[in-house]
Amino acid sequence: MVxxxxxxxxxxxxxxLHRHARTEAHLAASRYFQGVPHRLVPDNLKTEVDxxxxxxxxxxxxERI
Structure with missing residues (x-):
């Protein structure tokens, strides 16, 4: 996350790159930054964007399997 x-x-x-791993990474980033950004923009990863x-x-x- 940048x-x-x-x-x-x-x-x-x-x-x-399952959804669970991405969610955990976003939670870890939120803890690291001590807050959350106003908006998250996905990078068109197949597991996140249809x-x-x-x-x-x-x-x-x-969830995709």
């Missing part, structure tokens, strides 16, 4: 204005970066390596779009991506709702 905060856009300050360019503060949080990196957590994971072995797989339909990629630059301005309005369709975010996946259910």
């Amino acid at each position: 905060l856009p204005c300050s360019r503060y970066t949080f990196v957590r390596p994971v072995l797989h 339909k990629p779009d630059l301005y309005d991506p369709m975010v996946a709702v259910g």
Whole structure:
């Protein structure tokens, strides 16, 4: 996760890109930054986004197996 204005970066390596691992990484980043950003923008990863779009991506709702 990179905060856009300050360019503060949080990196957590994971072995797989399942939704649970991404959620845990976002929680760890929130603890590291001691807060949450106003808005999260997904990077069109297949596990998170059903339909990629630059301005309005369709975010996946259910867990994929």
